[in-house]
Amino acid sequence: MPDTRWWALEDRKTDFGDVKPSTTDLAQLLLIEFGLVYANDWFLVPFRLPAGTLAEVEGMAVTNSFGERFWLKAAGQGNDQNWHRWNMYTLSVKGGDPVQADTSLLLPPCTAPSQEGRPLEDVHLVRDEMANMVWAIEAVIPGVTGQGQSGSEAAEETAKYHRDRIGVSEPTAGEDYAAAISYRAMTSVPEHWIPFVPVHVPGSNREVQLQRSRMLRTIAGDPEPAPIEPRTGLLRPGLDGGPVAKFFVHEEEVPRAGIRVTKSFQRTRATNGEAHVWLGVRKQVGRGERSSGLSFDDIVDVEKTE
Numbered sequence: 423m424p425d426t427r428w429w430a431l432e433d434r435k436t437d438f439g440d441v442k443p444s445t446t447d448l449a450q451l452l453l454i455e456f457g458l459v460y461a462n463d464w465f466l467v468p469f470r471l472p473a474g475t476l477a478e479v480e481g482m483a484v485t486n487s488f489g490e491r492f493w494l495k496a497a498g499q500g501n502d503q504n505w506h507r508w509n510m511y512t513l514s515v516k517g518g519d520p521v522q523a524d525t526s527l528l529l530p531p532c533t534a535p536s537q538e539g540r541p542l543e544d545v546h547l548v549r550d551e552m553a554n555m556v557w558a559i560e561a562v563i564p565g566v567t568g569q570g571q572s573g574s575e576a577a578e579e580t581a582k583y584h585r586d587r588i589g590v591s592e593p594t595a596g597e598d599y600a601a602a603i604s605y606r607a608m609t610s611v612p613e614h615w616i617p618f619v620p621v622h623v624p625g626s627n628r629e630v631q632l633q634r635s636r637m638l639r640t641i642a643g644d645p646e647p648a649p650i651e652p653r654t655g656l657l658r659p660g661l662d663g664g665p666v667a668k669f670f671v672h673e674e675e676v677p678r679a680g681i682r683v684t685k686s687f688q689r690t691r692a693t694n695g696e697a698h699v700w701l702g703v704r705k706q707v708g709r710g711e712r713s714s715g716l717s718f719d720d721i722v723d724v725e726k727t728e
Contacts, residue, residue: 473693474531496525533698536690542570542701543654543685547618547676548712556618556632556676557714562684563614563653576653577613581639588643606720610640615714616652618671632676634669656683656703680708 438458443450471477481495498509502523513524544562565571618632634657636649652658660667675681688702 471527471529473529475529477527477529479525479527498523498525531692533690533692536688538702539687539689540570541684541686543656543683544570544573545654545656545683546680546708546712547671547683548680548708548710549676549678550712550714550716553714553716555620556671557611557712558616558618558634558652558657559712560614560616560652560654560657564655573614573653574612580613581641584639584644585641588641602724603721604724606722608640608718609716609720611637611714611716613637613639613650614653616650616657618676620673621670631673632671634671654685656685679710680712682706682708 438454441450441454443454467482479496481493483491484494485491496509498507498512500507500523501520502515503518503520504523507523509523509525511527513526513528515521515524541562542564544560546559546561548557548559550557560573562570563573563576615637617635617637619635620630621633623629623631634652636651638647639650640647651661657669660669683703683705685701685703687699689697689699691697
């Protein structure tokens with residue numbers, strides 16, 4: 423904003439006279455108007471509060487230079503669902519009923535830098551444009567010892583266990599197979615790859631969201647392929663403790679770079695010296711798109727065995 427004091431030189435890094443917005447650039451026009459016209463309308467009044475408190479600000483008494491005293495209330499008062507209401511740093515009211523807005527100010531307790539342990543769960547949500555879906559890769563799953571375990575190793579061990587249980591190995595082409603090619607209905611993916619398929623939002627023909635789905639454990643000789651369920655608690659909402667419920671993720675939550683969600687124990691000390699330990703979840707940016715190799719209706723060459 424411009425300097426509000428007289429006989430003061432402006433910062434040379436900001437040149438409002440050189441700004442040339444177009445007539446349709448409303449965002450830039452509003453920003454310039456806010457800085458040039460309403461710069462003097464903002465005042466900072468410090469008010470100290472202890473950490474971990476919920477303060478109810480009823481209003482503020484202001485006395486001007488003419489001795490007039492005014493009682494100012496919060497700008498965000500009124501109906502919580504009124505879109506004309508302006509507020510910042512306040513709490514929202516759950517639901518869509520026309521209720522009174524909550525103008526209280528929450529000051530959460532601050533903590534010093536915390537220590538974070540190794541991830542107990544590590545899930546990578548990546549986009550697969552060839553398959554037109556999103557995959558949740560369970561890189562780390564909870565182990566029986568209470569520590570994290572490699573999801574890829576656990577998937578290989580589980581697949582081997584079910585093959586040994588059935589007693590049938592993967593099929594191989596022998597000399598009695600005369601054709602040089604074979605038909606493959608569908609390829610398989612590792613068991614720690616959980617699919618999320620796009621589905622329409624109820625009541626909308628264009629908006630979509632990502633729904634958790636399941637792959638089948640296809641093993642040669644298995645008459646009833648079983649669906650593969652996720653092992654991490656991050657992907658199991660709706661599968662435990664009652665009727666099975668669907669699980670959705672907003673499509674905009676998974677960009678092209680993907681996201682990484684980890685769960686680990688964290689520890690810190692409060693200002694009074696007490697130690698606090700909790701199980702926290704962290705969301706980070708991923709490393710780009712991935713390809714699962716999932717394909718349908720393939721013609722593959724047959725490898726003859728001597």
